[in-house]
Amino acid sequence: xxxxxxxxxxxxxxxxxxxxxxxxxxxxxxxxxxxxxxxxxxxxxxxxxxxxxxxxxxxxxxxxxxxxxxxxxxxxxxxxxxxxxxxxxxxxxxxxxxxxxxxxxxxxxxxxxxxxxxxxxxxxxxxxxxxxxxxxxxxxxxxxxxxxxxxxxxx
Numbered sequence: 001x002x003x004x005x006x007x008x009x010x011x012x013x014x015x016x017x018x019x020x021x022x023x024x025x026x027x028x029x030x031x032x033x034x035x036x037x038x039x040x041x042x043x044x045x046x047x048x049x050x051x052x053x054x055x056x057x058x059x060x061x062x063x064x065x066x067x068x069x070x071x072x073x074x075x076x077x078x079x080x081x082x083x084x085x086x087x088x089x090x091x092x093x094x095x096x097x098x099x100x101x102x103x104x105x106x107x108x109x110x111x112x113x114x115x116x117x118x119x120x121x122x123x124x125x126x127x128x129x130x131x132x133x134x135x136x137x138x139x140x141x142x143x144x145x146x147x148x149x150x151x152x153x154x155x
Contacts, residue, residue, distance in 0.1 A: 002055065002139055003048050004074040004117050004128050009148045011046030011053065019043035019054070022094065026056065026101070033105050038062055044136050052080050052089065055136045056097050058104075067133035071100050074117070074128040092122050100131070 003011060026041040027034055034040055038061045045054045053074045060066040073096060079089050099122075104110045115132045 001143070002046060002053060002072070002136065003051055004053065004072075005048065005051050007048050007051075009048075010143045011048045011051075014045035014047055014052075014054075018090065019045050022054070022056070022097070025094070026097065029098070030101060030105065042068075042137065044140060046140075047077075050077055051075070052077060054093055054097075056101075057134075057136050058101070059135075064135075068135055069104065069113075070132050070134045070136050071097060072117075072130045072132070073097065075125070079125065088123075088125075092125060092127070096120065096122050096127060096129070100129075 001007065020043070023041050023043040026043070030041070039058050040061055042057045042059055043054065044057075045052075047053075051074055053072065055070055055072045057068040057070040059068045073093055075089060080086050113131050113133065115130055117128050117130050120127050120129055
């Protein structure tokens, strides 16, 4: 389960254009680091009833078994209830991911994972993040195979 809040259903993917755009942006901005380390950015976004979640993973191009760095960023759905708020949240997410990866790339031996949800404030808005070694693509695929967390009979 990827969500920050308790859920009984899998999240719905956000429209693919935004994760693809963010992935392209990160791969361009951090091209030097990606080329040096043989890695790339992969972005996934999910919408849950009470939460908007985007996960950016920094993955190895050659070794799929090498654990990635995955940054989960979440906000409550009230931050997404108008077109203006959606645009503001998207901009803030880009900024926050950039701040995290700037810090990661600034240290040669960065190893400060925090797999527990924590709060961060950016431009007077509260968001939640965690940094893990999880391969999010595999987690999403597993969720698809397993289905929702409760069967229809359990509801």
